[in-house]
Amino acid sequence: MYDNYIELMIEGMTRGRELQDAFILVLREKEGKRFLPILIPHNGYDMIANALKHKDFTCSKLMNKLAGRVGMTMIGVRLMQPANGETQALLDFELVNEVVSITVPVAEAVVSAIETHSALWVQRDTFERQSRMNNPDKQSMALPLAAMSNNLLKEALKSAVEDDNFELASVLRDELNKRDMANNNE
Incomplete structure (x- = not known):
């Protein structure tokens, strides 16, 4: 198994x-x-x-x-x-x-x-x-x-923006948007 x-x-x-x-x-x-x-x-x-x-x-x-x-x-x-x-x-x-x-x-x-x-x-x-x-x-x-979690993603997004890490911020934003769209389609 x-x-x-x-x-x-x-x-x-x-x-x-x-x-x-x-x-x-x-x-x-x-x-x-x-x-x-x-x-x-x-x-x-x-x-x-x-x-x-x-x-x-x-x-x-x-x-x-x-x-x-x-x-x-x-x-x-x-x-x-x-x-x-x-x-x-x-x-x-x-x-x-x-x-x-x-x-x-x-x-x-x-x-x-x-x-x-x-x-x-x-x-x-x-x-x-x-x-x-x-x-x-x-x-x-x-x-x-x-x-x-969404809260952790938001916290990471805020930190990425503060650190001028816009590539990471974009990835995190996209993940949050993907989850929001999935929740709206349910």
Whole structure:
């Protein structure tokens, strides 16, 4: 099931230097040194921090308990590609030789994985594409625009204009306009 995936480990969490509202979960490939930053909301950052520091699994405890009651065992978490400022994940459960997957926000999935000692996975091509954009030597991380919320995009746009980085500002403006058009067409 995870043949085309790369297993990840939690490396840590950080907050953006330029964008203070950017909360980032840093994952590293289990069999290597490359990393994958995942943008998470502030409350998700707090959830994961509480799980790591205080073993607080409040957001996942009931779900994992119910899954156990019906005979489902968590086997892994697959991170999905971000879209419109959100990253979702699939919780994979085994139920009588069948896999049942449930979509949840990424922070809740990570807490559930920590609680159950389950592996985190990301599609190989997604990881390869994203890891090429990161530069560990410069201690910088690149995040896909699709992972950024509208508020974060607006904050980045303001910063780009202030820095006279009009090329970046144009890209950010185009992404915001694309999302606005998509919302108006719904």
